[in-house]
């Protein structure tokens with residue numbers, strides 16, 4: 163082989179080249195990635211709502227020796243604790259040995275995902291079919307939810323205060339639900355509409371039953387709203403609920419489909435709710451696997467990110483600040499100093515470059531699958547509006563941390579400038595005077611009922627959080 167020219171050597175030295183896991187990882191490392199994905203897929207299938215994700219995470223934490231913490235409890239170096247916020251958000255904390263005023267390493271993911279929530283008065287019947295009315299939660303493309311099997315998950319708090327868990331559609335033998343759509347033969351007018359207008363929010367009605375209530379003597383009831391009565395009678399028998407109880411319920415319609423390997427080579431995982439449970443799982447398992455380590459580390463699994471992080475279980479709630487204050491006081495530090503010296507990885511997924519839709523991406527600045535977690539210095543829309551925009555210094559610190567542990571990573575922004583945009587919890591954490599930057603797994607078909615990620619990216623993201631915990 164001819165010797166390299168100065169120009170060739172210079173090019174190698176000076177230019178950035180994005181690396182792909184298949185080019186740089188050994189067969190053993192790639193096997194480890196596939197093995198890690200098995201545990202993730204199992205956990206994901208148990209975590210289809212934020213409440214279920216919190217329960218499934220608490221199960222992992224308890225197995226790893228974490229104890230429940232209540233605000234006011236004493237904390238000391240070496241403690242490993244978790245706090246559940248109203249069943250829908252979670253804080254897991256490992257108290258390190260270094261002085262608390264060195265700051266806390268925070269990884270914040272969210273465990274809510276786009277879905278269809280039931281309205282407060284959901285039940286109606288129309289021409290012999292009984293439906294639930296929904297109000298979609300988060301950014302959904304409405305057409306994706308028609309003609310797929312759907313499940314009903316959530317809680318109902320009864321008049322007396324008792325909470326009933328509802329879960330229909332996933333277990334073998336369960337019925338499923340669906341939204342019907344027009345047949346192509348009669349879709350001339352609908353086909354002519356723009357995609358965003360062809361399906362309406364008020365049209366996302368869920369087929370729940372189709373038979374009239376049958377009296378004990380085998381005859382159709384003379385009562386009005388016969389199908390609605392069928393639905394209420396079944397729900398009442400199964401869960402003890404009446405129609406009034408829907409007012410104190412949180413019931414969601416989600417895809418039935420469990421996660422599955424995608425592709426003959428099994429290097430992709432399809433599933434519901436990778437955004438952002440994939441970052442929740444990777445951050446949480448990295449925290450649990452780091453039993454040693456000098457830093458105090460906190461993993462936050464937040465709710466309500468998909469609707470703007472508002473409310474008591476969202477990242478804008480002051481509970482994060484309260485907890486940091488508790489930890490600081492417990493360990494003899496000034497909370498303001500602790501926050502100032504902390505650092506946060508806002509752990510949220512990135513839009514993966516989709517070769518099927520190259521027109522919306524600027525490839526050079528897009529996350530490619532199999533190239534590791536994507537760091538987003540900024541998100542937002544219309545000239546970085548609504549973004550954290552991490553400083554060059556924070557970016558450099560994270561770069562050093564990841565490179566130091568040999569993590570494969572890339573940077574990305576969300577598609578072409580002015581093509582759209584989006585946000586994460588990053589800015590709400592930065593508002594506490596905590597330097598923050600976004601990092602997460604690239605996702606294809608983000609926010610769809612069946613999102614797709616790479617197992618290599620999943621594992622590299624775990625390694626990124628592992629480096630953060632070390």
Ligand code: MN
Nearest residue numbers: 437438510511
């Ligand atoms: Mn997200």
Ligand code: MN
Nearest residue numbers: 437438468609
């Ligand atoms: Mn999202």
